[in-house]
Structure formats: C-alpha cells, structure tokens
Amino acid sequence: MTRNEDVRAAEHVPYRLLEARAEHDGGDGDPANMLIQGDNLDALKALLT
Structure with a gap:
C-alpha cells in the first residue's frame, strides 16, 4: 500500500474511545504512560484526538 x-x-475506521481498565494501571492511573492493547489502527485512531 502507498501512504495515500x-x-x-x-x-x-470509526473513532473509538479508549477504555481505561483500573486492574491494568498498577494503581497509578496516570494517562501519560499508557499500555494500549488491541488493534493498532483502532488505537492510533483514538490517539489522534
């Protein structure tokens, strides 16, 4: 595929809201250091906002 x-x-790809999961944040809840699990394109699309 080309860049275009x-x-x-x-x-x-529709916009998807990232869902915070308390059991995975280590008790910190700091969004500056997120581990995002799932489809790469969905995750990147959510981060564009």
Whole structure:
C-alpha cells in the first residue's frame, strides 16, 4: 500500500474511545504512560484526538 492508500483506509475506521481498565494501571492511573492493547489502527485512531 502507498501512504495515500493508508490515509484513505484510516479515514474509514470509526473513532473509538479508549477504555481505561483500573486492574491494568498498577494503581497509578496516570494517562501519560499508557499500555494500549488491541488493534493498532483502532488505537492510533483514538490517539489522534
């Protein structure tokens, strides 16, 4: 795929809100250091906001 094709494909992925999981934050809850598990494109799309 070319970069332009990648950008067009990303535009068709719906926005998803990241869901914080208290059992995975180590009791810190600091969003500056997040571990994001899931589909890469979904996660990156959520981080664009």
